[in-house]
Amino acid sequence: MYLKSKTLIAYCVVIFLIIFLHFSGWIRSFESLIRDIVQPGSQVLYEWSVAISDEQFSNPEELAAAYKKLKEAYTRNQIDAARLALITRENAELREQLLFFDKNTSAHVGANVIGKSVDPLSNTILIDKGEQDYVVVNDPVVAAEGVLIGRITMVQEKQATVRLINDNQSKVGATLINRERSIGLVEGGFGISVQMTFIPQNESVTIGDLVVTSGLSDDMPRGLLIGTVESVEKQPYQPFQMAIISPAVDLDRLLIVSVLTRE
């Protein structure tokens, strides 16, 4: 027999030894070394991939149209920012008056995205902050101006893995900004979709409704923007309806994110 049973056993023993050593943590420094060797190359290629997939214009007309659109959006944002400043002030005064318990979620740490999952069954990214920066498992991760992109799922000394909201294992309690303030669960799918499930059948959901975190999930502050409703799936014989959510940021082009830490 070409592959002797002794050899086979030797291979299996080595595999189980590697697994045992990994879980015991005895080879942690060796694993960090491997990551440190692989990371620079992986990061450069990831940044290239983001740069390549960035928006490009094929003619001056397209560029002019994009500029016009951006200017309009900027003006709208300026108006929103002014209104937000007023509302923030009012909110702070009201909180003070009501002695409202404010969860302290302001601590955060900025991180660079240095890679993403190569696994077909998961949607994760790798960031360059870890235990050293007080990042712990389940910390929420945001991009742009507080848009929820996922949670920390694995932490190493100098790196952490973020499970994105479109990962099939991701579940986040969410609220729809509609008349009834419907509560549901935002879940990832096996493709690139994000869906909000468990929305009561009798509540009105319309395309374009904002979806924010409800604060009902552990360690997740409420009010973080997740995305907008893209379509609604409703079956008359089912107790709940489902909405397909379009994430507020492109989850494939993340470069800088923030982890909402507890310290």
Add this chain to the structure above:
Amino acid sequence: MHRVYRFFFGSLFLVAITVLHIGLSYLLPHPWNNMNILISTLMLFLVFTESPVVVWMTMAVFYVIELYAIIPFGIHIFSATMSTLLSLWAYRYVVTGRRWYSTLALTAFAILVYRITYTILLVATSQAAIPFSAYGDLSIQYAWEMLLTSLLTIFLYGIIHVPSLYRNHFWKKYAHR
């Protein structure tokens, strides 16, 4: 000393192909990003050297991949090692002979074993309760991986093998005159 050099450059090569595998999965558009450069390289190594060292190489490269995965540790290493072991056996007893079509069949077989073992272990460890509807999408993804990796292997096989054919031809025709 020669062994030390071989080990050093071998390790460097394995790190390089792992980075290339991770990097190309970022850079290439769908479905090209499903190409598995690691298995392709390992199968070429197996076909051209017929050495069981390929099993240790598999463990090494998939150990690195494991460090970047969030699925339970060990699934990648175990699946890939079993796949290479079975491929080694198949190359020795079933396929036999270094031909482009045997390399193609071997690569497709390696991917098939790797992905089947991987999915079974993943479901068994209950980390991913895969809904029935997702198996269709997953099968398509695995089929792309199998097709593109096999094509890549054949392409690389050609690059490695064809020059050696010409070299042999040259030696036979002119060098011994």
